[in-house]
Amino acid sequence: MGKMKDDVVLQVDDLSIVYHTIRGDVKATNNVSFELRKGEAMALIGESGSGKTTISLSLIRKLPKNAEVTQGQVLYQRENGEVQDILQLSNRQLREFRWQDCAMVFQGAQNAFNPVLKVSKQFEDTARAHGWSDKKAVRQRSLELLKLVRLDPERVYDAYPHELSGGMKQRTLLALSVLLSPQIVILDEPTTALDILTQRAIIDVLNDMQEKLNFSIIFISHDLSLAAEMADVVATVYAGEIIEIGPVNDMFYESLHPYTFGLLAAVPKLDHEQDVLTSIKGTPPNLINPPSGCKFHPRCRFVLDRCNVDVPALTEDLGSHLAACWNKEAVVEARKEQV
Amino acid sequence: MTRKQKTSDTLANDSLTAIILEIPLNLAKAIWGFLVKISKNRSGFIGFLGLVAYFILTFILPSFIPFDDEANLDEITGPPGSRIQLAVHVDNADVYQSLEDLEGRVVGVVTQTGGPSFIAPYEDTLTVEEFRWSSRRTGPGIQAALTALANQEIDAMLIFSKSVDEVITNQEDPDLKALFDANIVISNPTLGPRHWLGSDTQGRDIGSHIVHGGRILILTAVLGGVISTGIALVFGSLGALLGGTVDNVLTALTNLILAIPRFPLLVVLAGLISFNNTLFLGVLIGVLGWPALMRAIRAQVLSLRERDFVEAAQSLGLGMPHIMFREILPNMISFVIINFIFSITFAMYEQIGLVVLGLAPISDYTWGVMLYFGRTRGTLFNSDGASMALSPVMAIALFQVCLVLFARALEELFDPRLRSGLV
Amino acid sequence: MVSQTSPMLEDAKPESATERIIERAMKIYQNYILRVLLQAVLTVWAVTSFTFILIRLMPGNPIDVLVEQILVQEGISYEEAYARVASSFQFDPDASTLDQYLDWLGDLIRFDLGESITSPGTKVIDEIARFLPWTVFAVGAGLLISFILGIVLGMAMAYYRNSPLDHLLSLFASFITGIPNYIWGLLIVIILGIQFGLFNVGQLRGTYASDVEIGFNYPFISSALAHAALPIITYVISTLGGWMLNMKSSTMSVLNEDYVNVAEARGLRDSRIISAYVGRNAMLPLFTQLTISIGFVLGSGVVIEEIFVYWGLGHYLFASITTRDYTSMQGVFLILTMTVVMANVLADLGYGLLDPRVRVSGEK
């Protein structure tokens, strides 16, 4: 397998995914590459439909049946340094990889728990599937984790899912996601369906957990303030591509891509909740026949002549982080004017 | 003011004529669209074609094929395909092919059989010798008739293919067998029409009974279906729309009737009052058959009531009838049609079940009655006669299968969410 | 509904809460059983009263018919015949309908179903006790087998949907459900029994061979099974298709549920997901249909048992109808109703065991 830096757990190289549909192929992920470091939290932000979920599902190979990975690799480095391409794992290896190495909290997983089994059974099921069948030990570990997510451990552990409220289920699911001490936890819009207070609580719990358990996080959100609070690294996804990626502060204070800039311009303060992504004019692109050149050009304030012909690459030519745009200077100017 | 009135009048007139003109057009379009759709669903299309075939069989063919009510003793329990044949002496095999050839000759027929009716037009031109079916009675029996033919005492013999088989080929007396084998041949194996499905224990054509035996059965089953679907529709929508006490009472009544073992109840009632009226039975079956469907319709109306367009109509102050007939009914019409078809199958199931037990009217000679007689007269145990029971069994089974395939295809064609009652 | 009545475990009050929850859950669950049983008793009462009234509403007077029949058969005087009929009925035929009803209700509570009219001295309840177990055995075994088979095949159809297997099984299921069960019975007799001679229909009359001793011994058990085999096969064939198609659509909707997706992401083994996550949830709606199916199959047993000459309750019912044995008829019908209701209670309790949500709210 390819070489990986020691401190990287996940490395995505040139990944492309299409959905086959009757109306044509939806190009939902295009040449995406990124690295996730150990203990790091990376946020994927972007409008709904931009391809965030598709990227994250491909990391545990849980894409819908009509999806096809057309190119790329997803390299995973175990704690002992062994490197595997997840896309090449056998079914058995894949089953073991899931949750043991990489857990995922799905988008809108209000019904993540089987309604006819007790929470405890579902924790035990998970443990047993990965060769851990000492129920007492599982129980002890589960109770600790439930306490960590600030629930009454005994009550929740012996309850049926319908006896828990939405926020409690979400926190229980967080506890379950780290039951097997995975290196990576993927959270796909973990707070979208919850009220603001519960969202707050979940974020606090998450920060707390990450500090104590030290796993890597891929955090998907279209809520920028949450992303800012959670993440070390932020990546902007547009039309199935990562168009800008960098450390959280660079991204928020020195963004170089007009799209990221547009997203943030509408946010007066970072901890102010507001669905800002709707504020960019125009509609998200059609992913069956995407625009030529830079896919953002039909909506871009800073569009140049070459933008609808040449595809900009992710480069570091200006500033300290990667962005894919022909006219970064204009963004920098615009920010100066704003201040 | 008046002018305004006028315009709206003409408008109404215009739209009225337009509507009247459009109705057949739209209907034709809808039917065509439906045919195109159903033809894409293979099993549904099979069911649809089957139902069309059944319609032709039971409602059109009876005008062309008379009901065979004439008992023919030498044709009893003939297997499918058997018919009247002309048997002659081997020397005359090429001479006598038809009744015309036999002018002036002596022809033997078996009394009370299909033979005499063939002879009738020729009765003046030939001499008819009558034999009885059984030799145990007075007069010569069929064995004697064949012996006479073998000895050329008569010139020809009209005989049913089944009895030829029995009396000649399966002859147990070796002398007679030798005699028959050496002297008798069938010169015209196709003298009479073929009994496609054989003949019953009285020598009557089963095919004609199948053609005639479906109409009343299907009509009463449809009647039962209409009644139970109607009651279910009225009660279900009343309960769901009015709610409160009405709903509680109707739901309780439904659950109550649902708990009664329906078929045994019919059996007990049949034992008490002896059904002798097919129509009454059809109505009774319909009156007892609505509860399960009422539940489903109630749930449908309840969920439709929650939907935006109905709430909008309510807030506009449109009355209950408007909401029911304009907003809700059109949206669940497919659901109702599908369940109507299923309730036809249930009504038919119960009706025929009672007939099979001998508890329902047997005055109309339906498929069920054919089955009843076929069973009670022991034809099941006779491979030649099995057709008497098997034909109606097949007619009923295939009809029910066609209905079910068709209804399931409709289920898939219309909004599939209706099936799970989600909407 | 569920969220309103279920106890919410919000964060506060940690101590002794577990106990309280267990206690409350136990109470609720016991209530659930109580509620189901109470409903069953009420249903039996209502249904039997309803049929009592219905039978009296029917045109024609069974007593006159019976008196006439006895008159013709035995050539005794009208008064004698009338007295005989009257004494056989549980109620006085001259009393008012209300008195008759109360009388009948009183007997019912004491399980006194009267004596057979055609064979005086025989208690109807004893006759029923003789025939009922066989019906319950045949119907129960048939339904159990078809339910299990249907669930397995239905799940297979859902997992391999749109494959040739699915199309084939769907067509098969529609086909076998379309044909009424007594037609299946006749087809089995005609085709397998007579045309192919696989079994001797005459030898399979009754519920077991006359030369074996009742008890837990091989000849008896194998003979009982051989006699019940044809009715059971008929019940299985005629109900299997319905289970298959319902299980398929139920499984397909469960397969779209989040928890199945999450279970796969948790790396659970397929066998565990299929049984405890997909199968168990997909089965739930079928339990509701089981209650309707039990009544239907038990009821249709009358014809099936008649076709195979299987001596169960249906056969007894039919025999008492042909002899117009009024008390037996009513007794059998009553017991059939009670059996249906009891079976429904069992199905309801089974549903409660499988779905923790109904234990609380009682809603399905």
Ligand SMILES: Nc1ncnc2c1ncn2[C@@H]1O[C@H](COP(=O)(O)OP(=O)(O)O)[C@@H](O)[C@H]1O
């Ligand atoms: N199963 C699918 N079949 C076809 N297209 C899909 C499927 N799932 C998602 N898509 C399309 O792929 C694109 C990306 O979707 P998704 O990854 O869910 O975006 P996000 O998570 O950012 O909202 C969207 O245009 C969406 O319509």
Ligand code: SF4
């Ligand atoms: S490349 Fe051109 S169109 Fe695309 S973001 Fe930059 S300026 Fe806008």
Ligand SMILES: [Mg+2]
């Ligand atoms: Mg998403």
